Amino acid sequence: MRRVLLWLPLALFAALFGLVALGLFKPADRTVRSAMVDKPLPEFALPAMLPTKPGVARTSFGGGKPRLINVFASWCVPCIAEAPELMKLKAAGVPIDGVAINDTPEAIQKFLDRNGDPYERIGNDKASQVQIALGSSGVPETFLIDGRGRIVRQYVSNLQSDQVDDILKTWRGMR
Amino acid sequence: MTIVFALLIAAPALAQKAPLADTQLSDPAQEAQAKALMETIRCVECQGQAIADSNADIAGNMRSLIRERIKAGESPEQVRAWLIQRYGDYISYDPPLGGATWPLWAAPFVLLVIGIAIARSSFRRKR
Numbered sequence: 621m622r623r624v625l626l627w628l629p630l631a632l633f634a635a636l637f638g639l640v641a642l643g644l645f646k647p648a649d650r651t652v653r654s655a656m657v658d659k660p661l662p663e664f665a666l667p668a669m670l671p672t673k674p675g676v677a678r679t680s681f682g683g684g685k686p687r688l689i690n691v692f693a694s695w696c697v698p699c700i701a702e703a704p705e706l707m708k709l710k711a712a713g714v715p716i717d718g719v720a721i722n723d724t725p726e727a728i729q730k731f732l733d734r735n736g737d738p739y740e741r742i743g744n745d746k747a748s749q750v751q752i753a754l755g756s757s758g759v760p761e762t763f764l765i766d767g768r769g770r771i772v773r774q775y776v777s778n779l780q781s782d783q784v785d786d787i788l789k790t791w792r793g794m795r
Numbered sequence: 796m797t798i799v800f801a802l803l804i805a806a807p808a809l810a811q812k813a814p815l816a817d818t819q820l821s822d823p824a825q826e827a828q829a830k831a832l833m834e835t836i837r838c839v840e841c842q843g844q845a846i847a848d849s850n851a852d853i854a855g856n857m858r859s860l861i862r863e864r865i866k867a868g869e870s871p872e873q874v875r876a877w878l879i880q881r882y883g884d885y886i887s888y889d890p891p892l893g894g895a896t897w898p899l900w901a902a903p904f905v906l907l908v909i910g911i912a913i914a915r916s917s918f919r920r921k922r
Contacts, residue, residue: 652839655883722852747813748856755881757839757853 654755654763654774661769662753666743669720669728676717676743676750682769686794688716688787689763690739691751694723694731696759702778703735709784710738714791718742719750721759762787766794815862816855822866829862832871835888836861836878845888 668675692699718739764773820826833847840851
């Protein structure tokens with residue numbers, strides 16, 4: 621018993637060392653996920669960002685038609701990386717509404733001219749009101765809304781091609 | 796030159812801030828309530844900071860949202876509940892007592908009881 625106890629501090633130290641090493645080599649996932657997934661979309665109405673497209677409102681969702689909400693900004697670098705993936709979704713027929721954070725019409729127009737325009741509507745969310753109401757913590761983020769106006773999925777950060785496949789599969793299944 | 800350059804970079808960011816991000820409410824009592832709440836809401840971008848201390852855009856926008864809601868007559872706990880509904884308990888530095896957090900609240904008492912037990916047994920041995 622004594623001999624076992626003698627080794628106990630070293631064993632405890634080794635365990636602690638292992639725990640710290642694990643945290644160092646496999647950092648925890650610090651992504652803040654929305655708690656609104658599986659809940660109905662909250663009420664909101666955003667004015668149009670561009671004169672050529674309508675704004676985004678709660679009333680545009682539901683009615684049996686699933687849609688995507690893409691939270692983005694012209695000043696966001698990962699949004700540029702994401703643009704081709706959104707264009708793929710648009711080409712497949714998925715309707716996408718944009719929620720632009722802290723932005724101006726001129727900057728948005730320039731961003732769309734340069735990176736392509738996948739959006740049917742773009743809402744001007746100047747003060748992040750809708751972004752916060754959705755439980756989104758940054759740009760870009762994408763929400764899949766089903767035909768009954770419920771948030772079914774949240775994709776944090778720029779969409780990857782496997783996530784695009786996942787969206788397409790789910791969207792086709794919901795129609 | 797450096798200052799001019801810094802202003803050029805900072806100017807667009809300042810121009811886009813939400814209205815009440817860095818503007819106090821005119822009613823000091825409401826402002827005090829809002830400020831106290833901001834100090835216990837986590838910034839989702841620079842995690843580990845409260846939104847009261849954070850320079851992140853979204854933290855400023857959350858401060859503005861909190862001030863607007865307090866101004867409209869909501870209580871700080873109503874606003875906190877609204878934010879928890881959006882982001883989960885993680886957003887609050889004042890975790891509610893619930894299924895996942897009760898060990899956190901129970902731990903100090905459990906440790907105290909263990910400490911007393913250890914102290915008692917070691918005093919008894921000395922006698």
